[in-house]
Amino acid sequence: MAVTFSPVEALELFCRFCEKVTPCQLDRSIAGNGRTIDKNSTFEYYCTKCFKTACFSGNDLLEQLKTAPKKEPPREYTPHAHYCIGERIHHKKFKEGGLIVSKDSGTPSRILVLFDKAGLKKLVQDI
Numbered sequence: 001m002a003v004t005f006s007p008v009e010a011l012e013l014f015c016r017f018c019e020k021v022t023p024c025q026l027d028r029s030i031a032g033n034g035r036t037i038d039k040n041s042t043f044e045y046y047c048t049k050c051f052k053t054a055c056f057s058g059n060d061l062l063e064q065l066k067t068a069p070k071k072e073p074p075r076e077y078t079p080h081a082h083y084c085i086g087e088r089i090h091h092k093k094f095k096e097g098g099l100i101v102s103k104d105s106g107t108p109s110r111i112l113v114l115f116d117k118a119g120l121k122k123l124v125q126d127i
């Protein structure tokens, strides 16, 4: 299954120096095969609290988000609502739940959701 993976600039990641989840900024993306950025690529993020850099593979990023503590039952997706990275939502059309793995700050803002069967989908929020 071909899944494109394009992390956004800002992600909340566990910083091993701060020993907590902190807002991190993407420093650079290193393509595994020298051409395309995908889940197997390496992404260098720096922590905005301590400014130390850490490397994550796309798979690591997804794993880390998957194992993040779940707080509430998934909300039903609607483009009018505001969502957080790491939150699980349920999508009526796909008939399944998905995990928000990243977001961007466009107009409207979009969230990148990893669905169990449908794969990665970009959805709008805050309309």
Ligand SMILES: [Zn+2]
Residues within 6 Å of the ligand: 015, 016, 017, 018, 019, 022, 047, 048, 049, 050, 051, 052
């Ligand atoms: Zn840190």
